[in-house]
Amino acid sequence: xxxxxxxxxxxxxxxxxxxxxxxxxxxxxxxxxxxxxxxxxxxxxxxxxxxxxxxxxxxxxxxxxxxxxxxxxxxxxxxxxxxxxxxxxxxxxxxxxxxxxxxxxxxxxxxxxxxxxxxxxxxxxxxxxxxxxxxxxxxxxxxxxxxxxxxxxxxxxxxxxxxxxxxxxxxxxxxxxxxxxxxxxxxxxxxxxxxxxxxxxxxxxxxxxxxxxxxxxxxxxxxxxxxxxxxxxxxxxxxxxxxxxxxxxxxxxxxxxxxxxxxxxxxxxxxxxxxxxxxxxxxxxxxxxxxxxxxxxxxxxxxxxxxxxxxxxxxxxxxxxxxxxxxxxxxxxxxxxxxxxxxxxxxxxxxxxxxxxxxxxxxxxxxxxxxxxxxxxxxxxxxxxxxxxxxxxxxxxxxxxxxxxxxxxxxxxxxxxxxxxxxxxxxxxxxxxxxxxxxxxxxxxxxxxxxxxxxxxxxxxxxxxxxxxxxxxxxxxxxxxxxxxxxxxxxxxxxxxxxxxxxxxxxxxxxxxxxxxxxxxxxxxxxxxxxxxxxxxxxxxxxxxxxxxxxxxxxxxxxxxxxxxxxxxxxxxxxxxxxxxxxxxxxxxxxxxxxxxxxxxxxxxxxxxxxxxxxxxxxxxxxxxxxxxxxxxxxxxxxxxx
Numbered sequence: 001x002x003x004x005x006x007x008x009x010x011x012x013x014x015x016x017x018x019x020x021x022x023x024x025x026x027x028x029x030x031x032x033x034x035x036x037x038x039x040x041x042x043x044x045x046x047x048x049x050x051x052x053x054x055x056x057x058x059x060x061x062x063x064x065x066x067x068x069x070x071x072x073x074x075x076x077x078x079x080x081x082x083x084x085x086x087x088x089x090x091x092x093x094x095x096x097x098x099x100x101x102x103x104x105x106x107x108x109x110x111x112x113x114x115x116x117x118x119x120x121x122x123x124x125x126x127x128x129x130x131x132x133x134x135x136x137x138x139x140x141x142x143x144x145x146x147x148x149x150x151x152x153x154x155x156x157x158x159x160x161x162x163x164x165x166x167x168x169x170x171x172x173x174x175x176x177x178x179x180x181x182x183x184x185x186x187x188x189x190x191x192x193x194x195x196x197x198x199x200x201x202x203x204x205x206x207x208x209x210x211x212x213x214x215x216x217x218x219x220x221x222x223x224x225x226x227x228x229x230x231x232x233x234x235x236x237x238x239x240x241x242x243x244x245x246x247x248x249x250x251x252x253x254x255x256x257x258x259x260x261x262x263x264x265x266x267x268x269x270x271x272x273x274x275x276x277x278x279x280x281x282x283x284x285x286x287x288x289x290x291x292x293x294x295x296x297x298x299x300x301x302x303x304x305x306x307x308x309x310x311x312x313x314x315x316x317x318x319x320x321x322x323x324x325x326x327x328x329x330x331x332x333x334x335x336x337x338x339x340x341x342x343x344x345x346x347x348x349x350x351x352x353x354x355x356x357x358x359x360x361x362x363x364x365x366x367x368x369x370x371x372x373x374x375x376x377x378x379x380x381x382x383x384x385x386x387x388x389x390x391x392x393x394x395x396x397x398x399x400x401x402x403x404x405x406x407x408x409x410x411x412x413x414x415x416x417x418x419x420x421x422x423x424x425x426x427x428x429x430x431x432x433x434x435x436x437x438x439x440x441x442x443x444x445x446x447x448x449x450x451x452x453x454x455x456x457x458x459x460x461x462x463x464x465x466x467x468x469x470x471x472x473x474x475x476x477x478x479x480x481x482x483x484x485x486x487x488x489x490x491x492x493x494x495x496x497x498x499x500x501x502x503x504x505x506x507x508x509x510x511x512x513x514x515x516x517x518x519x520x521x522x523x524x525x526x527x528x529x530x531x532x533x534x535x536x537x538x539x540x541x542x543x544x545x546x547x548x549x550x551x552x553x554x555x556x557x558x559x560x561x562x563x564x565x566x567x568x569x570x571x572x573x574x575x576x577x578x579x580x581x582x583x584x585x586x587x588x589x590x591x592x593x594x595x596x597x598x599x600x601x602x603x604x605x606x607x608x609x610x611x612x613x614x615x616x617x618x619x620x621x622x623x624x625x626x627x628x629x630x631x632x633x634x635x636x637x638x639x640x641x642x
Contacts, residue, residue, distance in 0.1 A: 036060040037275040037323035038106050040068060041282050041310060042089040044270060044317030045076035046289060050094060054104065054112065055311055057282075057293065059275045059321060064308040065282070065293070069111040072102050077123035079174075080271070081134025082106065082320035083153045084327060088115055089318065090127060090136050090159075097121045097141060101151070101159070106322040116158040119149050124316070126174035126221070128181040129153055131327055133201050135162060135181045140170040144189050148199065148207065163206045166197050173222030173272075175229040176201070177250055177401070178327060179446065180468050182210060182224075184231050184248070184256070185217040192216035192237065196248065196256065200468050202446060208469070211255040214246055219267035223279045223324065224250065225298045227421045231256060232281050232304075235267035241286060242267075245279075245296060245304065251401050251419035252427065253470055260303040263294050270310065271319025274298065282310050282319060289313035353637060354420050355585030356403050357594050357624065358386050358393065360631030362603060365389040365409055369418065369426065370625050372607070374587045374635060379622040380594075380607065384425040387416050393632030394485065394532065394582030395441030397448035399467040400641045404429055404441075405632045406450050406465075406473070411437035415465065415473070420636045430472040433463045438532070438582075440488035441634070442495040443467070444514045445641055449476060451497050451510075451520075454484040458502050462512065462520065477519040480510050485531035489542045489584075490514070491562045492640040496523055496542045498568075501531040505550055509560070509568070524567040527558040534581035536591040537562060538612040539640035543571060543586075545593045545610075545618070548579040553599050557610065557618065562639075572617040575608050583633030586612065588640070592621060597629035604629070 037059035044051045052074040055065035071089060078092035089102045089112065099121040102112035118136065125139030136159065137148040146169070150162035165183060172186030176198075184196045194216045197207035213231060220234030229248040236242045243265035246256035262281060270283020274295070281304065282293040291313045294304035310317075357380065358369040367389035370380035390408030397404050398420075405416045405426070413436070415429040432450060439453030443464075450473065451462045460482040463473040479486075479497060486500030490511070497520065498509040507529035510520035526544060533547030533554070545557045555577035558568035578596035585592045593608045605627035608618035 037321050039273045039280055039319055039321040040087055040104070040106065041065065041270055041317045041319045042080065043071050043075050043078055043092060044283065044314035046312050046314045050074040050076045051314060053311065056109070057280070057308070059278050059280055059323070062295070062307050065310045067311070068109050069104065071112045072114060073100065076316040078318045079125040079127040079136045079139070080318040080320040081127045081129040081136065081151060081153060082322060082324065083129055083131045084322045086153055087320045087322070088134060088151065088153065091118045091122045091125060091139070093123045097123055115156050116151070119159045119161055120145065120147050124171045126172050126183060128174045128176040130178040130201055135199070135201060137165050137174060137181070137183050137207070138169050138172050138186060144168040144170050144187070162204055163199065165207050166209055167193070167195060169193060169195070171218040171220070173220045173231045175222035175224035177224065177226065180250065182222070182229050182248070182250060183207065184222060184229070185213050185220045185234065187218035192218045192235070200446070200466065210253055211248070213256050214258065215242070215244070217242065219269065221269045221272040221281070223272045223274045225276045227251060228298060230259065230272070230279050230298065232272050232279070233262055233266050233269045233284060241265045249419070249422060251421060259301055260296055262304045263306060264290065264292055266290065268315035270314060270317035273319040273321040273324060275321065275323045280307060283314045283317045285315045289315050353587050355592055355594070355633060355635040356383060356418065356420060357583040357631050357633035358396070358405050358426065359390045359408060360393070360583070360595060360628030361391040362626055362628045365391050366626065366628055368626055372622065374585060374590050374592060377621050380624045382625060383423050384418065386426045387428055388414060391630035392437035393630065394487065395439035395450045395453065396582060396632030396634045397441035397443045397450065398634040398636060398638065399443060399445055399448070400636050402467050403634055403636070404448055404465065404467070406432055406441065407436040407439055407453060409437055411435040411453070411455055429470050430465065432473045433475055434459070434461060438485040440486040440497050440535070442488040442490050442514070442639070444492045447514055449488070449495050449512070449514060451488055452479055452483050452486045452500055458482040458484045464517070476517045477512065479520045480522055481506065481508050487533045487535035487544060487547070489535035489537040490639055491537065491539060494562055496560065496562060498526050498535060498544050499530050499533055499547065505529040505531055505548065511565070523565045524560065526568045527570055528554065528556050530554050530556070532579045532581060534584035534593045536584045536586040537639040538586060538588050541612050543591055543610070543612060544568065546574050546578050546581045546596065553577040553579045553597070571615045572610065574618045575620060576604065576606060578604055578606070580629035583631040585633055585635030585638065587635065587637045589613065593618065594633055595624050595628050595631050603627040
């Protein structure tokens with residue numbers, strides 16, 4: 001393995017994107033903050049007693065662990081939560097079962113202090129956290145439990161009940177993203193299971209089924225980056241313990257697949273932790289207790305290699321880091337996107353910079369899905385295909401991870417989706433509350449809204465979905481005026497729905513607060529009444545481009561300040577007047593308008609762009625793969641998304 005690209009405290013001059021990308025693709029390395037990623041191994045068991053030792057490694061630098069400090073009491077079989085600042089060791093055995101929680105500041109060395117109490121006493125539970133919320137699930141009391149508990153990592157205090165796993169079990173793995181936690185494997189005493197559950201971190205409620213491991217496994221641990229979860233080692237029915245590392249695509253419901261092997265088969269793993277690009281596993285039993293630390297690439301499939309040694313052979317030692325792959329602030333991602341197989345999605349600039357376009361008329365209904373990177377001019381590239389070919393997909397909506405294509409020609413209530421990080425075909429998400437076409441769509445980090453449309457008459461219905469949970473839409477409220485072919489965008493807090501058609505072209509703009517259900521409120525008026533325009537946004541501005549006016553197709557671009565109600569203001573003009581512009585996308589600086597229908601009646605492959613913060617006419621960006629109108633499209637960074 002070649003030397004990693006220099007850390008920020010060591011680099012000189014300006015980093016070259018190609019150099020960074022080369023390192024990521026070849027070595028799975030990434031420029032780190034000064035000091036690198038710190039990982040801690042906390043407590044554990046080394047016969048005949050439990051340990052209070054906390055040991056430290058730097059994930060980017062191989063070598064043996066060093067002393068960090070001590071827990072408030074010796075114990076093993078604990079769970080952990082962590083963010084960038086604080087690591088928490090939760091419950092465990094002393095040898096009695098405890099509900100104690102300790103914490104440390106990861107950037108320093110020293111002894112742990114009391115954090116509070118878990119709301120149940122348990123051993124061999126498992127947990128995951130984002131920057132503020134830590135979750136702990138399952139465990140033994142000594143009977144198996146299905147509890148999920150929540151703590152606030154930013155303030156000391158006791159855990160509270162947060163829901164239940166799909167089944168009571170202990171000795172399971174946990175990992176996740178900034179929005180979801182996953183629990184995999186474990187045992188129900190005495191049976192080992194293949195179950196993988198997932199739960200939305202931000203809301204109270206029970207975990208739901210996500211998929212299965214390849215093999216029923218307990219005494220297993222997990223880690224993750226932005227897109228993939230990893231489950232390493234453990235105990236299986238045959239041959240007893242395993243060296244297998246499985247991977248799971250966290251954005252798409254499904255089963256785990258083989259990734260590689262640990263250097264040594266072992267159960268009771270000393271924990272798995274890591275960074276965006278490297279997983280680390282320490283300790284365990286094979287069946288004797290070992291001090292081995294392994295690491296493997298989270299980018300390229302392959303086997304683990306030797307990292308160094310813990311201070312002693314031990315098992316049931318939980319681990320944590322200040323840079324695990326689900327943290328919000330790690331949205332400073334590699335300059336190119338990667339599929340789960342390590343294949344580079346050849347365009348895009350990281351989180352918030354990918355636009356995906358699906359469906360449309362060519363003039364027949366199309367299943368094509370294209371994508372492009374918003375920051376770099378050029379033609380779109382093939383992404384995959386929709387489940388069902390549709391046009392009139394104006395209501396596309398997206399989170400930072402997932403884009404949905406609701407409704408469409410028919411009309412239909414079908415919702416299809418793809419993950420931004422994984423090129424491939426769409427999958428079924430669920431159903432709208434009614435059949436519809438030519439609706440408006442927008443959302444925040446967690447929720448997508450669909451408003452208005454034709455079913456076949458015009459409707460005022462607004463419904464919503466939760467992006468992270470595959471399932472049917474729920475009623476949200478009503479627009480002020482029934483209409484179809486309206487267009488929506490906005491901020492991470494507010495959705496603004498503009499224009500549309502209700503027997504005539506409308507200039508009406510409504511808004512809702514995306515996070516709370518209820519009817520829409522008047523926002524103001526567009527500069528020109530029109531339908532089938534493109535709508536996109538930055539953190540502060542919502543922009544409407546093109547569409548159909550009473551007579552000719554429109555080249556008008558106007559905008560509003562999303563946080564302040566009022567009438568739209570002239571922005572500039574498209575390069576070509578056109579309508580049926582459901583495909584659009586934006587990052588925090590640039591908005592794209594893709595395809596459409598141009599006079600005298602031809603489908604277009606044109607991609608225009610504008611700089612959202614400044615007014616002016618649109619400029620040529622590139623071309624779609626196929627000329628089409630009535631497509632759906634959105635980006636993974638519109639409106640201030642994380």
